[in-house]
Amino acid sequence: MSTASKSTHLEYLQRTLQDPRNPNNWLMLGWTTKDPHAALEFFQEALTLNPNDPSILDSIAWAKSRIENHGDDALSPDTNQAIREFNAIRETAVQESAAEELPAIKKVSYWRVLVSRKMLRLWMGLYLTVITLAEILTTALPTVELGLIIYGLALLLLIVHSALVVSRREQRLLLTLAFAPLIRMISLSIPLRDLPQMFWYLVIGVPLFAAAIMMMRYAGFSLKEIGITNRRWPVQLFIGLLGIGLGYLEYLILRPEPLVAEFSLQAIWFPAFVLLFFTGLLEEFIFRGLMQRAFSTIIGAYEGILVVSFVFAILHFGYHSVIDIIFVFWVAVIFGLIAYHTGSILGVTLAHGLTNIGLFIVFPFLVSLPASTPTTATEATVSSTPGIVLTVTPTPFQPLSAYETPFETATLIEIQPLQATFEPSATPPGAP
DSSP states (O other): OOHHHHHHHHHHHHHHHHOTTOHHHHHHHHHTOSOHHHHHHHHHHHHHHOTTOHHHHHHHHHHHHHHHHHOSOOOOHHHHHHHHHHHHHHHHHHHHHHHHHOGGGTTHHHHHHHTSGGGHHHHHHHHHHHHHHHHHHHHHSSSOHHHHHHHHHHHHHHHHHHHHOSOHHHHHHHHHHTHHHHHHHHHHHSOOTTSOHHHHHHHHHHHHHHHHHHHHHHHTOOTTTTTOSOTTHHHHHHHHTHHHHHHHHHHHHHOOOOSSSSOSHHHHHHHHHHHIIIIIIHHHIIIIIIIHHHHHHHHOHHHHHHHHHHHHHHTTGGGOOHHHHHHHHHHHHHHHHHHHHHSOSHHHHHHHHHHHHIIIIIHHHHSOOOTTOOOOSSEEOOOSSTTOOEEOOSSTTSOSOOOSSGGGOSOOOOOOOOOOOOOTTTSOTTOO
């Protein structure tokens, strides 16, 4: 950036600090920066304040075209430093300008402080704690009412919080995090008792796909930005083959029963397609595409990968296996790093799909189960009481059971008759 343009950029930066509610300041701040990545962020801030301005939409399109032409280069040092300085004093400037222009409603500043950028990490810790608690209660208790209520409150709070913040990047972070409670609430509310288990993934996946696409359009992400691209496709295909080994390792941990009755092409082609599309593509689209992109742009790439991997592992508590939760977390970290460094989710989508295909279709037939291992991924005894079997969660998108009513979907309980032999001389008539 030349000295003159840098001076102009800093001048508009100062104007934006004084009047952050003026979309024109954000617009000019974007046009005076040399880096198209930073320009896109400034234009999106302007769009948040004035969503109907065609010049802002044209500016966003121009910035995206520059990014596509120049690749995924990092921010220039000058622009990066300007953004850091701006973020450091932005909240103070917002409060001061609000106090000067609207002294009669000064109390609003308390809400501004509560949802400020400085409080974002504290809010993230709170949301992650609440989501973890809700998932534990949902999978551990005989009923899901309490966990479902906590999930509903978390979803509502995330949506309201996203409406209160000014920054579009913060909005994207909060709304993508809302997919965690949304996934579990959808899986608990759809009646699936009369459907084969394989169709559960499809029925739950369709509304989640629709929500993910709407989120992508609202956030202004292009397909390339969230990794839906064939960039370096030979490398992506090689990465996809990792799913075979990962599926075998997870099978050794969980030992699930197969999702199909027989191992033949006619029996496995449709279940394999469903697992590839509605677990591989859909989960990577949401977690490594939307969520990781939103988190990385505001808290950093590697920290964002860790947080998203933690959320992904939380939604696997239904396995009731600590080893599998740790395994899933580190696989998610590896997938996140691959998606970040390659700029594509094609390879991890294929690897994810092959992992689930191997786990639920292939290896249950190829690897013999020991006779002393009755626990499966879809049914696990979590109570010491004989005859009570609780259905748990094989993937984040599979419901916890198959009851028709929304509030009875946590457990599928089979009460088996007691088997006992009583001596006539020792047992009074009518004894249970």
